[in-house]
Amino acid sequence: MRNFFMMCCILSISVSYASAAKTMRIITLAPHLTELVFLLEQESKLVAVSDYSDYPAQATSYPSVASYTGLDFAAILALQPTHIIAWQGGNKPQDIAKLEALGLHVLSLQTLTLDDIAKNIIDLGEFLDASTESSTVLTNSLAIASKYSQNLFQLKKKYADREEQSVFYYSWATPLMSIGKGAWANHALSLCQLKQIFAHSEIAYPQVSLSYVLRQQPDYIINVAKEQLSSIEDFWAPHRAVINAPIVQLNPDLLHRFTPRILAEIVRMCEATKTMTF
16 A cells, blocks of 8 residues: 555656656747747746836736846746747847757747748747647747738839838937948838938948938938927927938837847838839
C-alpha cells in the first residue's frame, strides 16, 4: 500500500511537471512584437513586454522588462519565460546573445522591408506553434500574413504610376531630425512615390539644416512627431513666405511599427500627398 501511494505521488508530480512544461510564458522585447502576439491571439500567455507596448490597450497591463537602454535580465529570469521574442535591429545584439547564452528560447525577428512583416508573422506563428498540441497558431499566422501580403500588393499596384514628389520627412524640430537612405520610413514613402530630400544621407537619422530644407522646396512636409498640429504649424509660420509646402502629420506608432496596421497609415500618407493641381 505504501509503495502504491508513493507511485501515485510520483505519477502526480510527473503529470504536474509535464503540464507546467506545456504552459507557455511569452516575453516580447519591442512594442510591435507585443502587438503581433495579440494579433495571433496568444496574449493570455504573455507575462511581460517592453516599454511603450500600448496597443491594444490591454498590453499596458503587463510589466515591462525592456527599454531603449536594454533588458532587465533579473526580471526576465524571475518570470521563467518559455518563449522570448526579440527585435533584431532594435534590441542590443549583446542582450539577445546573452539571453541565448542563458539557455532561453529566443526568436529574433528582423524587418528590413514591408514584405518582411508577413514573414515575421509566419515565423512567429511557427515559433509559438511548435510548443502547442494543435496547429491553430500557425494556421492563424498564415492567414494573417496572406491577407497582409495581398493588401500590400494591391497598394503597390494602386500607387505604382503616381508622379514622384519630394518631401521633407522629420520627427523632431529641436534639433531638426530627418531620415537618410537607411531609414525604415523610406519603404513607406517609396510606395507612395515620395522621395525625401535627405535620401542621399549616409546617416539613417541625420540632424539637418532648416536653410537646406527651405532651399530644396519640397512638395510636402511630413511630420511624425506626437504633438499638436498647431505647434507644428507655428514652427513653420515664420518661413511661409519662403516655403508653402502643405504639412501632413502622421502617426509614428502606426508608420514605424512593423505590423499590418502600417498599411492604413501608408494609405493616409499617399492620399494626403496626391499630385497637386493648380
